[in-house]
Amino acid sequence: MMLRGPRKKARLLFFVFTFIFFALYCSLGHAQPVSSSHLIDNAQRYDGRSVIYSGEVIGDIMPRGEYAWVNVHDGQQAIGIWLPRKLAETIIYTGNYKAKGDWIQIAGIFHRVCEEHGGELDIHATSLKKIQSGYFVSRAFNRSRMNKAVILLAVLGCVWILRHLIKT
Amino acid sequence: MLIKPRLDNLRIIGYYLGQIIIHIGLVMLIPIAFGFVIGEPNPAVDFFIGLEIALIAGLVLTKLCYTQKDPSWMQGMVVVSLAWLAAMFLGAIPLYLSGHWRGFLDACFDSMSGFATTGLVLVQDLDHLSFTHNLWRHLIMFIGGQGIVIIAISFFVKGLSGALKMYVGEAREEKILPNVINTARFMWLVGVIYLVLGTLVLAGIGLAEGLGLKKALFHGVCIFMAAFDTGGFAPNSQNVMYYHSFIFEIATIVIMVLGALNFHLHYHIWTGNRREIYRNIETVTLFVSIMVTFLVTAVGLKHSGIYPQSLVLFRKGFYQLVSGHTGTGFQTIYARHFIADWSSLSAVGVLCAMALGGAVCSTTGAIKMLRIGIIFKTFVQDIKRIILPEKAMVVQKYHHIKTVFLEDKQARSALLITLAYILLYGFGALVGMYHGYPFLSSLFESTSAGANVGLSCGITGAHMPTVLKLTYILQMWVGRLEFISIFTLLGFFIAAIKGK
Numbered sequence: 001m002m003l004r005g006p007r008k009k010a011r012l013l014f015f016v017f018t019f020i021f022f023a024l025y026c027s028l029g030h031a032q033p034v035s036s037s038h039l040i041d042n043a044q045r046y047d048g049r050s051v052i053y054s055g056e057v058i059g060d061i062m063p064r065g066e067y068a069w070v071n072v073h074d075g076q077q078a079i080g081i082w083l084p085r086k087l088a089e090t091i092i093y094t095g096n097y098k099a100k101g102d103w104i105q106i107a108g109i110f111h112r113v114c115e116e117h118g119g120e121l122d123i124h125a126t127s128l129k130k131i132q133s134g135y136f137v138s139r140a141f142n143r144s145r146m147n148k149a150v151i152l153l154a155v156l157g158c159v160w161i162l163r164h165l166i167k168t
Numbered sequence: 169m170l171i172k173p174r175l176d177n178l179r180i181i182g183y184y185l186g187q188i189i190i191h192i193g194l195v196m197l198i199p200i201a202f203g204f205v206i207g208e209p210n211p212a213v214d215f216f217i218g219l220e221i222a223l224i225a226g227l228v229l230t231k232l233c234y235t236q237k238d239p240s241w242m243q244g245m246v247v248v249s250l251a252w253l254a255a256m257f258l259g260a261i262p263l264y265l266s267g268h269w270r271g272f273l274d275a276c277f278d279s280m281s282g283f284a285t286t287g288l289v290l291v292q293d294l295d296h297l298s299f300t301h302n303l304w305r306h307l308i309m310f311i312g313g314q315g316i317v318i319i320a321i322s323f324f325v326k327g328l329s330g331a332l333k334m335y336v337g338e339a340r341e342e343k344i345l346p347n348v349i350n351t352a353r354f355m356w357l358v359g360v361i362y363l364v365l366g367t368l369v370l371a372g373i374g375l376a377e378g379l380g381l382k383k384a385l386f387h388g389v390c391i392f393m394a395a396f397d398t399g400g401f402a403p404n405s406q407n408v409m410y411y412h413s414f415i416f417e418i419a420t421i422v423i424m425v426l427g428a429l430n431f432h433l434h435y436h437i438w439t440g441n442r443r444e445i446y447r448n449i450e451t452v453t454l455f456v457s458i459m460v461t462f463l464v465t466a467v468g469l470k471h472s473g474i475y476p477q478s479l480v481l482f483r484k485g486f487y488q489l490v491s492g493h494t495g496t497g498f499q500t501i502y503a504r505h506f507i508a509d510w511s512s513l514s515a516v517g518v519l520c521a522m523a524l525g526g527a528v529c530s531t532t533g534a535i536k537m538l539r540i541g542i543i544f545k546t547f548v549q550d551i552k553r554i555i556l557p558e559k560a561m562v563v564q565k566y567h568h569i570k571t572v573f574l575e576d577k578q579a580r581s582a583l584l585i586t587l588a589y590i591l592l593y594g595f596g597a598l599v600g601m602y603h604g605y606p607f608l609s610s611l612f613e614s615t616s617a618g619a620n621v622g623l624s625c626g627i628t629g630a631h632m633p634t635v636l637k638l639t640y641i642l643q644m645w646v647g648r649l650e651f652i653s654i655f656t657l658l659g660f661f662i663a664a665i666k667g668k
Contacts, residue, residue: 040502043509058295059404062378062412069378069412071404073295077502078406097208097298118414119480121502142210145265149213152220159224163231 033105036077043112043121053079053123054105054131058095061088070094072104081106082117083125093134103132172667173660179233180243181250184334186229188251188316192258193222195311196304199262203300211300214265222258244334245656248317252645255316256280259308266301268292270630273637278305280641283312284648285531287400287497287622288640290630294405299386302403306390312648313397313427313531314359318352355431358438359396366392366423370416377413387411395423397531400497400622408498414483420498421490428454428494428526432569449541449566450527454493457540461521462489468514485514488623493521495532497622506625507609515625519612522621523593533620533647535589538568539582546579588651592618592643599639600627618643 033054039046055074062069068088071078073095083106095101108125111117116124196219203212239247259279260272269275274290281288282305291297291305317334371388379387387403394401404410408417426434433451436444445451465485475481484501491498506515525534549564556562564574572578596614601607605627613627617640628640646654 041504041508043505059410060379060383064378071406071410073405078295078404078410080406080409080412095295097296113475113480115477115480117412119475119477119484120409120412122412139210142213145210145213145217149216149220152217152224156220156224156227159227163227166231 047112057101102134170667182233190226211298214262218261245653249653249657282308284644285399306393309399310393396427398495424494430527450537453537453541465517468511472511503626542582618647
């Protein structure tokens with residue numbers, strides 16, 4: 001049907017823009033990272049869907065052939081990420097007592113019960129972006145605690161001496 | 169008439185308690201040395217403070233209460249129950265100093281959870297905890313599983329009668345060797361030999377699955393201590409899910425089952441009497457019980473349709489079932505999924521397994537297989553009495569190391585302890601429900617605490633009410649010591665107040 005008149009054109013433009021706006025809104029909505037607790041609590045809803053998840057790489061990178069496992073903790077819980085080994089090579093720091101791990105954002109498919117990995121809840125990553133690089137945590141020697149230990153050692157010494165004095 | 173405890177009674181209790189406190193403190197030398205070797209001086213100082221406090225308390229007690237007398241039954245039981253509380257406080261000191269627990273109560277919770285081999289945790293940011301503190305978390309499981317008092321008996325108790333009373337007080341009923349001190353040493357021998365072998369196996373698997381050598385060894389030793397002593401802690405927040413490894417899960421299943429077997433049975437297997445495995449009432453009951461509870465769990469899981477593949481259903485369902493039945497508490501699913509994703513039937517299957525437990529004289533908690541076996545035999549005997557002619561002599565036997573004729577006093581004892589456990593589980597569930605948690609979740613978590621399992625459906629966390637934390641600590645303590653020592657301690661306090 002041919003469109004006639006400026007009002008009909010304006011209406012058409014309105015619908016087109018509205019459609020584009022919603023399409024962009026929805027795609028941006030999915031582009032927002034999802035928290036681990038939200039994924040775990042709503043595992044059925046997200047099963048098989050593309051998700052974006054971000055968090056700190058903790059523990060170890062465990063290579064398995066062409067792929068690798070990394071565990072990513074977003075401050076609530078940790079989720080196992082299955083990713084190509086090449087992507088894993090971009091991770092420098094993993095979180096432990098002596099280091100803050102790289103903060104990464106991964107995009108991938110979420111599995112509530114992964115058939116490939118014996119029913120694990122995991123994410124198969126397709127892309128990885130390093131948001132913030134990790135670093136070694138330098139921990140200064142805690143002198144105030146050491147002082148307390150020395151005071152306690154003195155008390156212990158006194159108790160030890162008193163034990164022997166009372167005995168004799 | 170209640171007799172008020174005399175000063176002499178308190179001296180004996182104080183002296184033996186002091187000795188045990190010193191020995192718990194000396195165990196902290198291990199993390200101190202470890203901390204300095206791997207370059208973690210601050211955590212090492214935390215343990216140094218813990219060691220000093222333990223030594224001061226122990227030396228003062230042993231000096232003030234010095235005695236050469238052996239403890240009586242009552243005194244032995246009181247010593248054991250107080251020793252476990254002392255262990256909780258001392259074990260919590262370095263944990264609290266690490267800054268990874270919100271308060272001293274939370275540190276005490278994890279300390280009791282470790283010593284009682286439960287596995288429920290309130291730790292914050294576990295993935296950044298020092299290796300030294302992490303080693304301690306697992307070491308206390310090893311000590312608690314073997315028995316805190318077992319350490320003391322192995323090293324300092326000279327009088328056999330005193331040793332026996334404390335040994336029994338720690339929920340150990342059986343002597344493997346004629347001498348209770350040798351029995352205690354044998355249990356340590358078994359633990360240490362399995363520790364070396366198990367660590368090597370787990371470290372080998374860890375290495376093959378992508379961990380570095382040092383990490384593989386560290387994870388191997390930690391996971392072994394948590395598995396064999398049916399504790400359930402793990403060095404990382406994801407527990408066993410961290411490893412993403414089927415073979416690692418199989419290895420831990422084997423270790424968990426070994427930990428759930430009677431030390432007496434280990435002795436017979438080691439000395440060549442392998443037939444005992446098939447004949448013993450405990451192993452037979454454990455096998456049947458695992459099969460029945462797994463059937464319930466599997467039917468529930470199949471019905472819910474959560475795991476469409478049979479192999480996946482078996483891997484997830486069987487692992488959680490064995491982990492619960494042996495009282496370990498390793499998890500390969502997220503805590504919330506027990507209630508949110510699994511059907512009620514499958515959660516009840518695991519709950520029943522947790523409530524039943526492993527063998528007596530093992531590292532597990534809960535009702536235990538010997539009692540379940542005896543109760544079953546008693547039912548069979550009663551049914552026979554009804555069916556057979558009145559004049560018929562009904563004799564029921566069972567085989568536990570040797571063939572034993574079932575007597576009424578054994579049945580009564582088994583039923584009483586079973587009833588006490590059911591009440592303990594119910595008590596925790598009521599407190600949970602009072603705080604607004606649903607019935608099944610409350611009962612699940614309460615059973616896990618009371619049976620020293622450690623599986624969680626999501627209630628346990630630093631955010632939970634203080635009353636619930638105290639309730640679970642009480643349940644873990646009472647459940648581990650199997651009531652008698654705790655009741656004796658209560659009686660002692662009542663006598664101190666009301667006695668003449």
